Amino acid sequence: MSRVLLKRSVWFLSLLLVGLLLAGCSAVKTANEGNKSETGKVAVSTQGTGNSEMQTITDLVGREVNVKVPAQRIVALGPGSLRLVAYAKGTDLVVGIEDMEKKVPTGRPYMFAYPELKALPTIGQGGIDTVPDEEALLSVKPDVIFIAYLVDKAKADKLQKKTGIPVVVLSYGPLATFNEEEIYRSLELVGKVIGTEQRAKEVINYVKKSQEDLRERTKGIADVDKPKVYVGALGVKGTQGIESTQAEYPPFVNIGARNVVDETGKSGSLMIEREKLVSWDPDILFIDEGGYSKVLADAQKNPSFYQALRAVKNGQVYGQIPYNFYTTNIDTALADSYYAGKVIFPERFQDIDPVKKSEEIYTFLLGKPVYEQMAEDYGGFKKLELTQP
Template identity: 25%
Template sequence: MRPVADEPQAAAAIAGTAPLAWSARALASGGQLWRAFGPGPAHGAIQRVYAAGPPASVLVYCLAPDKMLGWPYELSSAALAMLPPAQGGLPMVGRLSGRGSTLSQERLLALRPDLILDVGTVNDNYTSAAVQVAAQTGIRYILMAGDLNDSPEQLRAAGEMLDAQPRAELLASYARSILDEAAQARSRFARASSPSVYLARSSDGLETGLAGSIHGQAFSMAGARNVAHTPASSGVGRVSMEQLLAWDPDYVFTQNPAFVQHTRQSPLWMQLRAVKEKRLVLTPMLPFGWVDAPPGINRLLGLHWLIDIFNTGRPSAQTDDFIVDFFRVFYRIDAPAELLASARNAQHSP
């Protein structure tokens, strides 16, 4: 995606407000990457940020955790315990985006945010919702595209908005190195056969991130082919066991431990090559999902991890060092030894 210089002004005009009062650099980062609705804060500086959905909350946490007002979704107790006390102790305030809003307008106003930031899909439905919220509350609403390829630009643009430019540049450079590594992996697989994958999202394994959706993007960027290709739809969907047996992917990935147990009791799942040959992979979820859930910049960690699996068959010792470094740079915490062990031994047999 390339920015279009006049998009922020055009988007603001839709909401009937003036354009952003930030620097020229922030404005130039707009275009198809983000759109702004509603007036900016009267005092100029952004101090209180409401993240409208899970991907936005990870972005704000990585850039300016002290400006977070809360979490828009329920993190596990293990995830909260892993975070610094100030962020681990933040309340779950509810969400404005995704599968149903759980935050009332009254509660949003009570939080007194200077900015609402939403990261993910940018389409007519999300744009309409942003326009409505900004018009009704008078709060600046930023809607930012959440494509994993745009991670460096997301970090730089949000860093400018949150007055965290040096940190944003550090993380953007780190993100670019991971994306470059992924491009090299795709080039290698282009000369050979790409591994086929399936992402089992539910406890029965039949809800999946469809090919081309934001939920399965880390796999395609690591050089794999998502077998769940349905031309008529994208996003999250249900498939049949018959379809899955016909696809017979090389790998089955899941973020759901209950599903791993389900496969051990299911003769149907044990017919899949991936399950029989110990290529059923439980992806780590701490402190945020490594390949999805949420589909934010947290997927950069999973992208490197996936490349290693597809290259060598399982994560290597070098990946331990990468995980430790990523945790310190992006999350500003230490990676627990047990998490490193689970990332190394993520493949399960029936």
């Protein structure tokens, strides 16, 4: 082959190679344009769920946040956030948890149901008065940060700006209450962001149907025909004694019980004078088992006070499992409601075995029956003794 022909062959092959490269680039560009969402943003492929795309959601403080949906790596900060993720079946997406969730072993059924979460990296101290640890959050590279109570709108914006990670604020309503609507909205939001919207709807429907069932069971009973009831030793920033109670106590509200504290016209946590309890003299006394040891010690020091109470004299003192631990454990609150119903209105709850019902509730909401672990920590549903016979 002559030198001229050789040069022409090399030149032709070079042109052909360039043409093939340009065609490949054009194909990639066309494919990416085809993956654009209606907003014009290119969808990003994620493992196991096909494509994710950026969506704008509105969180519980009214912030519009751009989030990759469905998120593949998440963290949950502050009271109640991780619980909602567990209800929405998103624990397999969690890439780090607060130190408090690891080191405080009791009171939170979701940690009994998902103990493997404790092996994840620590993303901050945890607790209601803590500040998010930005460096720890960045180290686990989440797609989104769910957070409750620790930030307001301005602080959420600041955290998002500093980390570059979308921050979605959730809520249970004011502390020590049971604001279903805010919980439902938060669950819906979690489900939307992690791609489990149907599961979130199922949880919401289950809670609503349970509350409807509780209300219907006592419907038509006049207040004058209901026993007077009181719950004491409710935890408020630590263990409390018999004087710590709550007006509009959710388990009582759920069953329409005659809570003597409601006569105050107030709502939420209250500290009453001991003499007021004697004046009310409830027929049935419930003790939050988180404070039972404190009440028992007080009863040994002041037996005459307790012996003056009708409920104590008649052996009508019962234990309730604490449901407020890192805000509301909805599962335990429902279980407490059914147990209170069984005690106060036995004829209306004849078909209910409180322990079996509790296991049904825990299993539906968390995937595992954890009543026995809660009972091991606190005592479970049973009569309590306050004074020596």
